[in-house]
Amino acid sequence: MSGSFTKSMARNIFYGGSLFFVLLFLALTFDTQEAIPHRDAHQMITPQVALGKKVWEENDCIGCHTILGEGAYFAPELGNVYKRRGPAFIKAWIKSQPSGVHGRRQMPQFHLTDKELDALVAFFKYTSEIDTNHWPPNIQG
Amino acid sequence: MKYSSQAVAKPYFIAAVGLFVGQILFGLIMGLQYVVGDFLFPAIPFNVARMVHTNLLIVWLLFGFMGAAYYLVPEEAERELQSPRLALALFWIFLVAGVLTILGYLLVPYAGLAKLTGNAIWPTMGREFLEQPTITKLGIVVVALGFLFNIGMTILRGRKTAVSLVLLIGLTGLAVLFLFSLYNPTNLVEDKFYWWWVVHLWVEGVWELILGSILAFVLIKITGVDREVIEKWLYVIIAMTLITGVIGTGHHYYWIGTPGYWKWWGSIFSAMEPIPFFMMTVFAFNMVNRRRRNHPNKAATLWALGCAVMAFLGAGVWGFLHTLAPVNYYTHGTQITAAHGHMAFYGAYVMIVLTMISYAMPQLRGRVANNERAQVLEMWSFWLMTVSMVFITLFLTAAGILQVWLQRYSENPQPFMVVQEKLALFYWMREVAGLVFLLGLVLYVASFFVQGEEVQVVEGGTAEAAA
Ligand code: HEM
Ligand code: HEM
Ligand SMILES: [Fe+2]
Numbered sequence: 001m002s003g004s005f006t007k008s009m010a011r012n013i014f015y016g017g018s019l020f021f022v023l024l025f026l027a028l029t030f031d032t033q034e035a036i037p038h039r040d041a042h043q044m045i046t047p048q049v050a051l052g053k054k055v056w057e058e059n060d061c062i063g064c065h066t067i068l069g070e071g072a073y074f075a076p077e078l079g080n081v082y083k084r085r086g087p088a089f090i091k092a093w094i095k096s097q098p099s100g101v102h103g104r105r106q107m108p109q110f111h112l113t114d115k116e117l118d119a120l121v122a123f124f125k126y127t128s129e130i131d132t133n134h135w136p137p138n139i140q141g
Numbered sequence: 142m143k144y145s146s147q148a149v150a151k152p153y154f155i156a157a158v159g160l161f162v163g164q165i166l167f168g169l170i171m172g173l174q175y176v177v178g179d180f181l182f183p184a185i186p187f188n189v190a191r192m193v194h195t196n197l198l199i200v201w202l203l204f205g206f207m208g209a210a211y212y213l214v215p216e217e218a219e220r221e222l223q224s225p226r227l228a229l230a231l232f233w234i235f236l237v238a239g240v241l242t243i244l245g246y247l248l249v250p251y252a253g254l255a256k257l258t259g260n261a262i263w264p265t266m267g268r269e270f271l272e273q274p275t276i277t278k279l280g281i282v283v284v285a286l287g288f289l290f291n292i293g294m295t296i297l298r299g300r301k302t303a304v305s306l307v308l309l310i311g312l313t314g315l316a317v318l319f320l321f322s323l324y325n326p327t328n329l330v331e332d333k334f335y336w337w338w339v340v341h342l343w344v345e346g347v348w349e350l351i352l353g354s355i356l357a358f359v360l361i362k363i364t365g366v367d368r369e370v371i372e373k374w375l376y377v378i379i380a381m382t383l384i385t386g387v388i389g390t391g392h393h394y395y396w397i398g399t400p401g402y403w404k405w406w407g408s409i410f411s412a413m414e415p416i417p418f419f420m421m422t423v424f425a426f427n428m429v430n431r432r433r434r435n436h437p438n439k440a441a442t443l444w445a446l447g448c449a450v451m452a453f454l455g456a457g458v459w460g461f462l463h464t465l466a467p468v469n470y471y472t473h474g475t476q477i478t479a480a481h482g483h484m485a486f487y488g489a490y491v492m493i494v495l496t497m498i499s500y501a502m503p504q505l506r507g508r509v510a511n512n513e514r515a516q517v518l519e520m521w522s523f524w525l526m527t528v529s530m531v532f533i534t535l536f537l538t539a540a541g542i543l544q545v546w547l548q549r550y551s552e553n554p555q556p557f558m559v560v561q562e563k564l565a566l567f568y569w570m571r572e573v574a575g576l577v578f579l580l581g582l583v584l585y586v587a588s589f590f591v592q593g594e595e596v597q598v599v600e601g602g603t604a605e606a607a608a
């Protein structure tokens with residue numbers, strides 16, 4: 001890069017270009033905020049679901065699992081686990097961990113109350129209803 | 142070293158390398174747990190090891206950035222640091238807070254840590270990379286503010302160069318965007334939407350400004366090329382970074398409940414994100430080829446060039462691989478993501494911090510460059526770590542392709558755990574490559590202790606070596 005293209009021109013492209021695209025991003029953010037109520041299943045967010053999210057966070061389930069494809073890649077996707085496994089299985093599963101199978105990946109025992117387990121199930125039911133543009137490709141997640 | 146206050150960078154660099162070793166040890170634990178599932182269970186469950194691995198990574202990179210800023214800013218501003226004492230105080234606060242948080246992860250069950258630190262009052266924990274207790278997050282904000290004040294005042298009162306201004310913009314952006322880690326709505330879609338304002342807008346936005354600025358600084362020093370030329374490149378590179386990378390955030394908004402138009406915005410803009418990384422590679426090689434002096438610190442030159450190449454491969458090539466929506470539909474949240482995450486973080490941010498340490502540490506220890514033997518050892522560690530990271534990435538990519546095929550694409554998709562067992566061979570090979578990485582890291586640390594004949598110095602410090 002040389003000749004007539006000067007440093008101050010480069011600087012102006014940086015400031016002008018960045019500002020323009022930051023503003024465009026904010027506009028898109030605003031539009032997204034307007035649009036997501038039609039897709040985010042927020043009508044399902046009850047106090048029970050809120051508790052479920054809290055249990056999810058305070059036990060760091062994301063440290064092994066993905067949810068809507070984000071998190072860790074050590075254990076199954078859980079955004080759609082409600083549809084894959086159903087409520088009874090989910091509760092029984094969490095209560096019966098760890099499996100103790102020799103050499104198999106282990107999930108800890110979290111000592112959750114029935115109320116917390118029901119809240120987790122409600123949370124998973126909610127996440128399975130979010131409109132994700134048909135992701136994941138199939139029920140295995 | 143031209144200003145005595147630059148010396149505060151030294152403890153920052155030492156802490157960075159120390160925590161780096163910890164990060165890799167926990168990476169190896171996880172790598173083994175991938176194939177021997179009950180290894181260290183229940184003492185260190187996988188999620189705990191992962192938190193320690195990723196949080197140590199972020200914390201040591203922040204130590205590295207801060208050290209780099211404390212070294213670079215006085216030299217650019219041509220005056221002493223505003224307050225070296227503040228810099229040292231913040232060092233200890235950050236180190237103690239960081240170590241306490243890591244110990245909290247390891248010694249207390251996570252739910253207990255949440256209770257202990259009052260997560261219920263202001264819940265921000267339990268999200269990937271942002272697992273720190275709320276109080277730690279607030280502490281980070283305070284440290285960042287003190288740091289920015291210190292750096293900002295130094296720049297404001299001294300010579301203002303493009304290098305230091307870009308660094309300041311990057312660091313300010315880092316601190317401001319981190320504030321979104323304190324926002325955690327119950328609505329999962331919104332939670333995820335703003336979570337990426339920290340994670341994506343960091344690594345594909347403001348951190349790239351920090352990267353560009355440090356790279357420009359080191360290149361000015363080791364090549365002696367005219368500052369005007371280097372700073373022009375810097376502006377063009379970071380302009381491309383933000384022009385592509387800000388809207389590029391959309392490549393994370395395909396499948397999380399956000400509107401379908403993000404598939405277009407995200408694909409088109411993020412497909413252009415490799416451009417600034419490519420320019421960085423051209424830039425680095427160009428400047429080194431046009432060098433006006435042969436700096437005796439060959440290791441630092443190697444790190445600088447390696448950083449540019451590996452950042453392009455990890456972020457540019459491996460990022461592009463899975464960034465288009467129709468591809469990402471299948472690769473989202475698989476080992477492909479892990480492959481990219483490793484090479485991109487290593488190539489861009491680990492290597493730029495090691496570049497700066499390689500350039501600055503000898504000067505902080507009172508010499509222009511390390512002795513020949515120390516440099517040779519450091520260059521060995523460069524190759525061992527870099528080549529093994531390439532292999533880690535290749536093995537994870539192979540695992541990822543198989544995973545996508547078996548679990549997502551083929552006629553009869555198989556369950557996650559069934560597929561994982563079939564990938565064991567690749568995970569074993571990744572673990573072996575990880576051990577080689579550790580060996581490289583051990584040699585790296587050892588290179589600081591190698592004695593030898595001093596490199597001859599012509600007056601002025603960074604001039605030619607007496608050849
Ligand atoms: C400087 C070197 C390294 C860097 C920068 C690094 C960085 C990271 C990052 C950013 C993640 C989160 C990944 C993601 O969400 O996609 C991660 C996870 C991980 N890292 Fe590393 N890492 C390094 C070295 C290692 C080594 C040497 C090993 C082991 C051999 C290792 C094993 C792992 C494992 C098993 C995970 C968890 C992946 C999962 O969620 O399933 N890392 N690392
Ligand atoms: C140095 C710069 C970069 C770093 C450090 C980096 C790091 C990462 C990490 C750690 C993740 C995993 C996040 C998670 O755990 O969910 C990720 C995801 C991703 N990155 Fe990057 N990245 C960089 C640049 C890029 C670039 C330039 C592109 C595109 C060309 C890109 C495309 C992507 C995509 C599409 C994902 C989502 C993967 C998924 O759907 O699971 N990245 N990146
Ligand atoms: Fe991204």
